[in-house]
Amino acid sequence: MNSRRETMLELESVQKSFGQQNVLTGIDLKVNKGEFIAIVGKSGCGKSTLLRLIAGLEHPTGGELLLNGKSINEQNSPAKIMFQDGRLLPWKTVEQNVGLGLKKENQEKITKMLEQVGLSERAKDWPAVLSGGQKQRVALARALVHEPELLLLDEPLGALDALTRIEMHQLIEDLWKQKQFTAILVTHDVEEAVALSNRVIVIDRGVITMEQTVNLSYPRQREHPVFNKTVSKILNVILGKENVIEKNIPLLTTYQ
Numbered sequence: 001m002n003s004r005r006e007t008m009l010e011l012e013s014v015q016k017s018f019g020q021q022n023v024l025t026g027i028d029l030k031v032n033k034g035e036f037i038a039i040v041g042k043s044g045c046g047k048s049t050l051l052r053l054i055a056g057l058e059h060p061t062g063g064e065l066l067l068n069g070k071s072i073n074e075q076n077s078p079a080k081i082m083f084q085d086g087r088l089l090p091w092k093t094v095e096q097n098v099g100l101g102l103k104k105e106n107q108e109k110i111t112k113m114l115e116q117v118g119l120s121e122r123a124k125d126w127p128a129v130l131s132g133g134q135k136q137r138v139a140l141a142r143a144l145v146h147e148p149e150l151l152l153l154d155e156p157l158g159a160l161d162a163l164t165r166i167e168m169h170q171l172i173e174d175l176w177k178q179k180q181f182t183a184i185l186v187t188h189d190v191e192e193a194v195a196l197s198n199r200v201i202v203i204d205r206g207v208i209t210m211e212q213t214v215n216l217s218y219p220r221q222r223e224h225p226v227f228n229k230t231v232s233k234i235l236n237v238i239l240g241k242e243n244v245i246e247k248n249i250p251l252l253t254t255y256q
């Protein structure tokens with residue numbers, strides 16, 4: 001997994017300032033093709049800023065971001081981004097939203113994608129009549145219909161209730177396995193990060209303070225002691241109870 005050939009995304013000493021505010025001061029990160037990365041950290045630590053830099057929507061103040069060996073900009077980015085509010089166009093139906101930016105002959109793709117997110121019956125509906133979870137399914141379908149190499153998820157489930165979130169975790173996991181895209185998820189929810197990702201990154205004071213590999217098989221069992229131990233370790237680092245810079249803190253127990 002760690003061979004250079006498989007590295008998709010490479011961040012070297014990435015810095016981002018807004019005026020006098022230095023939000024990111026030196027981010028170094030490598031992401032392999034097909035990996036699922038979660039980024040967590042206190043509110044305002046720069047998680048969304050980092051995702052926007054990767055999407056090419058912001059430019060770094062310093063350092064370098066390489067995607068498949070090329071410097072990132074919005075035009076060349078093979079990434080699709082999904083936001084917390086879904087950003088559906090209210091005057092377009094579900095299938096029209098999913099088909100945005102696609103040509104008419106792609107109807108079959110749209111139909112299949114709606115089927116994969118469980119919304120075939122809602123194709124002709126307006127976004128206004130959908131539940132929050134259904135709206136996010138449409139947003140996910142709209143991103144994935146383009147078969148992106150890289151899916152960026154900016155707190156996409158933040159506004160949903162706990163049960164709907166768990167259903168969405170399953171859906172995202174299933175689609176990630178099927179379509180084999182690389183995913184980077186920004187979330188406030190450490191459990192969500194551990195449930196979905198291969199590696200959790202903690203950001204604090206502008207740098208990565210922890211990288212925790214999650215070596216548990218899917219679907220993850222939230223009641224398992226290793227799951228809970230991983231969540232607590234990460235939370236402790238975020239809360240400053242373990243304030244050393246650690247990478248891949250070993251977990252003593254293996255997952256059965």
Ligand SMILES: Nc1ncnc2c1ncn2[C@@H]1O[C@H](COP(=O)(O)OP(=O)(O)OP(=O)(O)O)[C@@H](O)[C@H]1O
Nearest residue numbers: 018021023041042043044045046047048049050188
């Ligand atoms: N376009 C911008 N102009 C000025 N300041 C900005 C801009 N975008 C972000 N910031 C500032 O950068 C800091 C980090 O913001 P960012 O949204 O990346 O944090 P976050 O970790 O995603 O926060 P949250 O978890 O609350 O969503 C904040 O102080 C924010 O005010």
